[in-house]
Amino acid sequence: MPLSARTIRTYLLLLIFLALRAFGNLCLAWGTKHLPETLAADPLVYLRSMLDPAIALGIVMLILALLVRLALLSVADLSFVLPMTAVGYVLAALLGRFFLHEVVSPQRWLAVALIFAGTALVSSTPQSTTPPNAGRKVEGAR
């Protein structure tokens, strides 16, 4: 069976989202760890932290990730998108193992295998199951 345009679009959006979120989080974590101040309930400290280049870059990437995810939610169920995006954890473990030569413990590989099996199962279900009256009329407006 040939892949439908909607399916291809869903997986393409998923891929872009995962890449943006992974690098965005990396920048953010790296930036916040190097801050001199503690982030707490003080909004000023947050605003000042955004001047840090790593944090700013991380935020831009996460904003783009948010927009891509909105597009993803326009073509797929929330209960489909949530487990599918967990593939990000599998990617992180693989990237860490092969590019950063991190040691991945057996338990971590088991976790990765579980997540991968789960997403494989979910990917075999229809990506959108909500009743057709939920706004399909507007779909022509691309």
Place this chain on the structure above:
Amino acid sequence: MTWVLVTVMVVATALSDLLQSYEMKRAGAQSVGARGVGRLLRLIVERRYLLLSIVCLAFSFFAFMALVQAAPLSFAVPASAASFILETVLAKILLKEQIGARRAAGALLVLCGLLALAR
């Protein structure tokens, strides 16, 4: 403090996702080219629930930022997985998504994996 941050993060994330899913399904299929991104930004401004979802997301984001600074990333990221089950259940009840046996089993496997990562 850590658990207050986790709670704020989980509740805000769930609310934000439910609102986003609801509005985006209504908006129809969107793309992410230059024009698509512009259209998405306009949607956020025009649709009340999307705007509210961004406010929720901001709460969840700042809670997450404080959490990654105070706690290791290997705790913060799996802790955010707690919203996963809550959201799947609410997607079925509120958004009327059909979660069959296969999707439920897949979601449970993913949850087990996330919990195994957290340990």
